[in-house]
Amino acid sequence: MASAFDRIADLIAETSDVPREKITPDSHVINDLGIDSLDFLDIVFAIDKEFGIKVPVEAWTQEVNAGRAPAENFFVMKNLAIRVEELVAAKQAPGA
């Protein structure tokens, strides 16, 4: 199965006008790919559906705004893929 990064990059390319080849592990979703908040909402919806999770965008934004985490932790592609993998693993964990 394709990696989380590849699946998310494919979703971004399908959902927005960003060419797939422009999306790299180091791309910042907002700053580098130029995705606005509405397109990001569509992308989050696509990720939610694809992975069967609920990406906690609001909680992430609060973390960033409160200075508890850098935005790169969530919005750089390779880190976004890791966060999504963590959410999938948490959902699959016994008792989840």
Add this chain to the structure above:
Amino acid sequence: MRLEYFEMIDRITAVDETSLTAECLVPPAAGNPVFAGHLPSFPLMPGVLLIETMAQASGWLLLHRLNFTRMPLLASVKEAKLRSFVLPEASLQVHATLLHEGSGYAVAQGRITSNGKKVCEVELTLRALPFPTPDLAAMVRERARSLGLTVAEPA
């Protein structure tokens, strides 16, 4: 319906965690400023107001689901299909179904029927934001009660 005040829903007849059904009666054309312009000598319910009606039904569903803690605001309109004309004094049944609830947003399908006939449908994304003012929150609760929703007082 009071089109010029954007009061599209007259009565909510059923609601649960994932769906809502409402009724509305399109007003007569005589003296109505919306129908005076849309269209002169051929009064027709504007398609954008049908979409607004489905958005409001979806918004009331989300308000109910979130216990009136957040204000849903329309963010995107997809796959809108306007299948038939809606004339003044038509009786409409509006249906909203939650397709997905995400973090700070929800996706819903809206549908309108009239006498069992499909009128239109749409997929809507709504952001769910904190109420911008306490007054708006209070007015929304009051309006919800008048439409038939049960509203608990805020803690």
